[in-house]
Amino acid sequence: MNTRNLLVLPDDLPVPEDDGACAHLEGMNMPTIALASTSGAKINLGLEDGISVVYFYPMTGRPDAPPMVGWNEIPGARGCTPQSCSFRDHHSDLLNIGAKVYGVSSQSSEDQKEAVQRLHLPFELLSDSSFELATALRLPTFKYNSLRLIKRLTLIIKNGSIRKVFYPVFPPNENAANVIAWLQKNDA
Numbered sequence: 001m002n003t004r005n006l007l008v009l010p011d012d013l014p015v016p017e018d019d020g021a022c023a024h025l026e027g028m029n030m031p032t033i034a035l036a037s038t039s040g041a042k043i044n045l046g047l048e049d050g051i052s053v054v055y056f057y058p059m060t061g062r063p064d065a066p067p068m069v070g071w072n073e074i075p076g077a078r079g080c081t082p083q084s085c086s087f088r089d090h091h092s093d094l095l096n097i098g099a100k101v102y103g104v105s106s107q108s109s110e111d112q113k114e115a116v117q118r119l120h121l122p123f124e125l126l127s128d129s130s131f132e133l134a135t136a137l138r139l140p141t142f143k144y145n146s147l148r149l150i151k152r153l154t155l156i157i158k159n160g161s162i163r164k165v166f167y168p169v170f171p172p173n174e175n176a177a178n179v180i181a182w183l184q185k186n187d188a
Contacts, residue, residue, distance in 0.1 A: 079172030
């Protein structure tokens with residue numbers, strides 16, 4: 001079995017540049033679209049009370065899968081596992097600030113459930129496999145082979161309104177700490 005360490009980011013990853021694709025998001029209200037959750041429930045981020053931190057990521061790799069040829073060369077693609085683990089490791093800090101955490105990708109709930117179990121994530125992952133939320137928010141996407149994937153970004157939402165956008169997110173393993181720092185400085 002070919003296993004890879006998905007937790008370690010290569011030193012030579014290309015840095016994504018801000019292409020302005022998320023400039024329209026800050027101040028928007030979240031659409032009221034329910035997404036399938038790894039808990040089996042439907043979560044509607046537009047109806048969540050309080051502060052929600054929602055990180056969008058392309059896809060979580062599996063250590064037993066063959067390497068994804070060319071993946072590391074796509075700016076911002078690599079790092080979903082380190083990003084998720086960073087939010088896992090900072091989860092109690094975020095809860096203490098009063099923030100709920102959700103991860104969103106276009107992967108199926110079944111793939112996401114595998115990641116939740118393997119990575120011991122204490123929060124739910126949401127599947128936007130039909131791109132309903134991504135389309136409503138006009139989120140940036142990219143193609144990898146035959147897959148359409150959501151680019152990595154993080155939203156801080158308060159009572160259904162987007163207060164802060166992190167885009168591009170790099171390096172992904174520092175995203176949770178950057179979110180916490182912003183929340184501590186700002187009354188989200």
